[in-house]
Amino acid sequence: MTLNRETIEALAAHVEGAQLAVRDITKITDEYPDLDWADAYDIQDEIRRRKESRGLRTVGLKAGLTSFAKMKQMGVETPVFGFVSEDMARPDGGEIRMSELIHPKVEAEICIVTKAPLRGPGCHVGSVLAAIDFIVPAVEIIDSRYRDFKFDLKSVIADNTSAARFVVGGRARSPEDLDLRTLGVVLEKNGRAVAMAAGAAVLGHPAAAVAMMANHLGARGQEIPAGTFIMTGGVTEAIAVAAGDSVCVRFQDLGNVSMRFVE
Numbered sequence: 001m002t003l004n005r006e007t008i009e010a011l012a013a014h015v016e017g018a019q020l021a022v023r024d025i026t027k028i029t030d031e032y033p034d035l036d037w038a039d040a041y042d043i044q045d046e047i048r049r050r051k052e053s054r055g056l057r058t059v060g061l062k063a064g065l066t067s068f069a070k071m072k073q074m075g076v077e078t079p080v081f082g083f084v085s086e087d088m089a090r091p092d093g094g095e096i097r098m099s100e101l102i103h104p105k106v107e108a109e110i111c112i113v114t115k116a117p118l119r120g121p122g123c124h125v126g127s128v129l130a131a132i133d134f135i136v137p138a139v140e141i142i143d144s145r146y147r148d149f150k151f152d153l154k155s156v157i158a159d160n161t162s163a164a165r166f167v168v169g170g171r172a173r174s175p176e177d178l179d180l181r182t183l184g185v186v187l188e189k190n191g192r193a194v195a196m197a198a199g200a201a202v203l204g205h206p207a208a209a210v211a212m213m214a215n216h217l218g219a220r221g222q223e224i225p226a227g228t229f230i231m232t233g234g235v236t237e238a239i240a241v242a243a244g245d246s247v248c249v250r251f252q253d254l255g256n257v258s259m260r261f262v263e
Helices: 005-021 037-053 068-074 125-131 153-158 206-219
Strands: 058-064 080-085 095-097 105-114 132-142 165-168 184-189 192-198 229-234 246-251 255-262
Touching: 005 037, 005 153, 037 058, 037 080, 037 153, 058 206, 080 153, 080 206, 105 184, 105 206, 105 246, 125 132, 125 206, 132 229, 132 246, 132 255, 165 255, 206 229
Parallel strands: 058 229, 095 255
Antiparallel strands: 058 080, 105 132, 105 229, 132 165, 184 192, 184 246, 246 255
């Protein structure tokens, strides 16, 4: 750690303030170039504490930058981890207000809910598969608070991995009924397919992202509790959206998730 507690709290207020005020900021490593990984996650943890202190429940965990397409798009090689709060949830088929966001993009996500806790170190894909209760499809609307989507990995961690909105739809399925590696996903915008992939695009298997998350949390003295909703990361590259756009993501064997973007 390179930052003291006072600075971490100030940076958390700065980054979350940008989200709440719907304004962009420059990446925090511009001012704090020696920010380390622990500092970045400490800032994220403080954002979570701030939200929970206002009565907002944390309703899930998320992995980011897990698909090979997204890593290439953003020029990074390492996944990142964050959380989602209840105020980020929107109903399937509902509206997403652009006035509440800076420059949103959509990602298709294969999500799991656990029936047993997961702890690192040493968590692996087999551990995750044994701990899955059911699978659900979702779309995440990411919205980096950094100007022009220009950031480094530590800055995006401190920004809670660009978490903004998410929509869960389709239907829940047992993991025994699915092959998550070959599960196909098609993302449509305004009725036209703009991205497609299979679950293997996420680190070879979506469960690998969860195993990495468990090991990351274990190194910080934390675990993934039973009953946790986990977004395993975008299967495709992130697709920009604007007011007037309609998005529908079709998940093989899991149904569809849709939404409309309005002013």
